[in-house]
Amino acid sequence: MARKATQKADENALDFESTLAQLETLVSRLENGDLPLEQALKDFEDGIKLAQQGQERLQQAEQRIQILLSKSDKAALSDYPAKNEKQNDEENFSF
Template structure:
């Protein structure tokens, strides 16, 4: 789960929850990273908020990179083990269940 910390904002201390980015699916990380980039590119954030957004974006990007690295290792292991044959069709599967 996330950690809770204290952050000083405009002279007022507030609680800030740090998200465990590694627990989110890759697609959600990409979505969140896109939101951060849009906020930064808007040019409307004050300096401190820009720095915080950049820091958050870097954390998200690193978590996404770790997930991609794990996926790549899984593919490499499958190829090394010779498990390249297609999976058998699922019992009772129809076209509506397919992801594409």
């Protein structure tokens, strides 16, 4: 089951990356300025749709992160001291 969740997350990431790549292509074409007006309008419309899709995917990702963080709040998290910090703490401790 974890494999399916990971696979779905990978597909969503690819979908977002694909959407972003398509949007960047449209922006480049529009910035070039060599398109006829009708094509530029169509590309602009397509770009708006892609931007909305990307925004929705980002919001979904943010919601998932919030859910995961709220679940992890139940267990106290603390930083694990680095090896050097641990040695320094042991050296400063006197008996």
